[in-house]
Amino acid sequence: MNKTIRRTSVFCLLLVLAVVARVSWVQVADGPKLASDSYNRRTMIAQWANPLGDIVVAGKPVTGSAKTSGSDFAYKRTYTDGPEYAAVTGRSSQVFGATQLEGIYQNVLNGTDDRTKGILDTLTGSSGKPGDVLTTIDPAVQKAAYDGLGSKNGAAVAIDPSTGQILAMVSTPSYDPGSIAGGSQADANAWQKLTADKNQPMLNRALRQTYPPGSTFKLVVASAALQDGLYSSVDQPTDSPNPYTLPGTSDTLTNEEASAPCKDASIRVALEYSCNTVFAKMAVDLGQAKVKAMADAYGFDDSHLEIPVSAATSVYPTNMPKSSTAQTGIGQFDVRATPLQMAMVTSAIANGGKLMAPHMVSKVTDGDGDALQSFGPSVKSTPISSHTAGELRSAMVSVIQQGTGTNARIPGVEVGGKTGTAQHGVDNSGNPYAWFVSYAKNSAGKEVAVAVMVDDPNAERAEISGNGFAGPIAKSMMEAALK
Incomplete structure (x- = not known):
């Protein structure tokens, strides 16, 4: 063999070895990554080859699977009362992906989670039997919230204070996840319409959007004042001028009701009449560090709150002049909160000062119903003492009985x-947000904490109030929870 042929042979051998090495690397090292790639059509075909597991509410699935025709994907996701439960389930779409519970537990629901597989499945590389996700949602409370919000922009959350179980989570306007579950032109058209809608129906306002909480934040300021010892009880007179000049400025703060007895009012009276002057000065007297510490103890500024869906971070600002600290005392300036966060504040007060970790999944099971994960009650924090909580509950009852929250009265129930109305928009140009936070407890000891936020840009501005817009919704939710 001459030198040229020998060199050519060696070069060809090296090429063959390079190809073998590359193929081996792709199969062994990159194989799992490529197999799980979301753009791998074989993976997608396998994912939709069988019915999915379900998201379950009170023992009944609110999801399902339906046979398709004319598609590589044998099944697609379906939803029962899709718009009502969209803020809980999220979506599972062949084209547009999965969100919320559908996304977090996607591998359990489609059987690709290793915990759903038997030995034979593992050996053959097959999917296991799809599992289910059991939620803590109470269908009666969920329906009350959804029906109450109706066509309004808004959100509502209900929590069991003693366990942290989320009994309802609704965001409106909503959408039907089933309308975008498949891969047809109709699904594409529905997606385009939803994404172009200025009202953002796919936004989870209860969990993923923050708002100025307005006067509902006065509960946090009152908590700090009582816990810190600035005032010994909700019936002690405060040092509160009316009107109140914001520190370092010539601007004066007044109250919504000019004749309200807000000068030196006690915390009880100040909550009943929602006295801005009292809580603005109280925040300044405490100082922003103490107000922030209390807000954070209730869950503000927690960027890792998961229920298990991640919540947007509620914020209490820092590095403010005293004039801005005063505005935070009434839930304005840069204070921002999700409806979930304000339900957490109310829940802790109702539960004797202990904030139970909020969660809306009780159990995740495999295809045979055996638990893969279980979620029980756990204490997230203890922002206030039981004594402080009792003082605040007493004052909050006065708000309902003789103050600004009379629309939420329930005969025979504590x-x-x-209430709250929060300004927003440049120079307060937008309609206020109407808030209502409350708790209810019946003679049998059953209880619930609720937060409702209504954003109605089409309402007459003068008619917007927390009691008028959000109070009746909160009442219907509490009644449903206590039945």
């Missing part, structure tokens, strides 16, 4: 609450 109901405490706080």
Whole structure:
């Protein structure tokens, strides 16, 4: 063999070895990554080859699977009362992906999670039997919230204070996840319409959007004042001028009701009449560090809150002049909160000062119903003492009985609450957000905490109030929870 042929042979051998090495690397090292790639059509075909597991509410699935025709994907996701439960389930779409519970537990629901597989499945590389996700949602409370919000922009959350179980989570306007579950032109058209809608129906306002909480934040300021010892009880007179000049400025703060007895009012009276002057000065007297510490103890500024869906971070600002600290005392300036966060505040007060970790999944099971994960009650924090909580509940009951929250009265039931209207828009140009937070406890000891936020840009501005817009919704939710 001459030198040229020998060199050519060696070069060809090296090429063959390079190809073998590359193929081996792709199969062994990159194989799992390529197999799980979301753009791998074989993976997608396998994912939709069988019915999915379900998201379950009170023992009944609110999801399902339906046979398709004319598609590589044998099944697609279906939803029962899709718009009502969209803020809980999220979506599972052949084209547009999965969100919320559908996304977090996607591998359990489609059987690709290793915990759903038997030995034979593992050896053959097959999917296991799809599992289910059992939620803590109470269908009666969920329906009350959804029907109450109706066509309004808004959100509502209900929590069992003693366990942290989320009994309802609704965001409106909503959408039907089933309308975008498949891969047809109709699904594409529905997606385009939803994404172009200025009202953002796919936004989870209860969990993923923050708002100025307005006067509902006065509960946090009152908590700090009582816990810190600035005032010994909700019936002690405060040092509160009316009107109140914001520190370092010539601007004066007044109250919504000019004749309200807000000068030196006690915390009880100030909550009943929602006295801005009292809580603005109270925040300044405490100082922003103490107000922030209390807000954070209730869950503000927690960027890792998961229920298990991640919540947007509620914020209490820092590095403010005293004039801005005063505005935070009434839930304005840069204070931002999700409806979930304000339900957490109310829940902790109702539960004797202990904030139970909020969660809306009780159990995740495999295809045979055996638990893969279980979620029980756990204490997230203890922002206030039981004594402080009792003082605040007493004042909140006064708000319902003789203050600004009379629309939430329930005969024979202890109901405490706080109303709020929060300014927004440049120079307060937008319609205010209407808030209502409350708790209810019946003679049998059953209880619930609720937060409702209504954003109605088409309402007459003068008619917007927490009691008028959000109070009746909160009442219907509490009644449903206590039945």
